[in-house]
Amino acid sequence: MAEREYSESTDRIVATEPVEIRRYATHTRINHWFTAILIVLLILSGFALFHPSLFFLTALFGGGQAARFIHPIFGVVACISFLLLFLQLWKLNLMRREDITWARNINEMLAGNEEKLPELGKYNFGQKVVFWGMFWLLLAMVVSGVMIWQQFFPSLVSIEVRRWAVAIHALSAVLSVLIIIVHVYASLWTRGTLRAMVGGRVSGGWAWKHHRKWLREVARRQDTPPAE
């Protein structure tokens, strides 16, 4: 079997008429959606405390005390879940030279001239920014979050450090929501992307258009046609 540079071992062509490629294994999809649900719960419970106009969101969790209690617990579980996802995906998300060229000419992509951009592996620059952005922000949030976790770590850090921690936590939360908006929208705007994470497959045309190096490698690696 050929070397893998742009693809996951579970990526393979699963149908030829028409061509369909498996992009995410079942465990990856479960992992992704579990993380996503927790992050939504984190946003709802966290932003309830962020601004008075959102305090009503605490009702979703059974009141202010309950929201305050559950939020950091969701946080820790979300971080563990994200870590599993991270370990599966980090290698293919390392930045490469073609990503820089792609990013410089991102206007072409938005204008629909994707042909003018370099061929890409499994992820494009935008996807990688989302990936690393969430990684660093979640790291910042888990570290600062534990520092301000009054119930279980009341005297972990000095009050002065805690002030910074809560400010960094809030800022990271805002930035991460912005990233999530970009992430969700990109997956909807680029038609055919959502099914990668839902059913696990993408069409050949989608792979050709957006991740051609990945498609080439997956096809090259495979020596038997899919059993249909």
Next chain:
Amino acid sequence: MSTPAPAPTTAVSNPSVDPLTPNLSDAAIMRASATPNLPEPTQQMEKVAKLIDISKCIGCKACQSACAEWNETSPEIGICDGTYTNPPDLSSEMYTLMKFSEWENPDSGNLEWLIRKDGCMHCEDPGCLKACPAPGAIVQYTNGIVDFVSDKCIGCGYCISGCPFDIPRMSPTRNVVSKCTLCSDRVAVGQGPACAKACPTQAIVFGTKDDMMAHAETRVDDLKSRGYDRAGIYDPQGVGGTHVFYVLQHADKPELYSDLPADPKISEVVEGWKGPAKAVGLAAIGLAAVGTVLHSIFGKPNTVSAEDQSEAEELVDAELGAEGQQREEV
């Protein structure tokens, strides 16, 4: 219930025994945490204050006992840490604490015992209230009292970060914070705070802020006449003045008194975190969300064409060796 209680102007006199309606109502709330559109208070009261004259304190802790007694708190029996300070720190069960420090005065060579009654200062600009995310969990009355409302407290501990004096303490069992209330429940029925009532030397006195300030000035004059040149009033303006304030023998060095901050104010970090940045953050999120919706309505989606699909078919056929798989054109 008949006449509302008069606002107390001293803690010394014995209170009326007639049933009185409490004089502190919601109408007297001038600030409430996480409540940007609080209606103007309709009940304006004269500002009150508790003056603690450290030069008169003998360290008997009558105030500390009276506080625990009145508030029905039961601080844990602690251990002796080599000073008379006991328990070692404020807690959710100890709202006021006599802090003992020994200082060798380099000018006189005397060992001075500086005993400070620590507790909430009832800031005019309270950092605790600014930091609190729970609507109405911290309120400030028009008479200057800052009070925690446990029913609304969610136990997040933000007030602990907000306070420049390190005062609020979280109850590990009830998950709500507590601190000195300035005996708002006593003040509401015309009585002064329990600590001031109990103090045998009148080192703690209570009344209107103006009266207390006038009294403090006479105390400073007296101390100065007795050789305490640096005596002065500690009513820190960085937090807009406080409704618990001190007369200090060494007002130039407040840190001598168990680290009383020289120039307390709400931390800039807290101001930044709780200030306009929040609105900017929410606006950015809102704009991003609206932007995506507009783009999805007016923009063209990024779709895969039939050519893309047939290119893929060709590539895959070539790589998989076509193995007799005849395809129809897509």
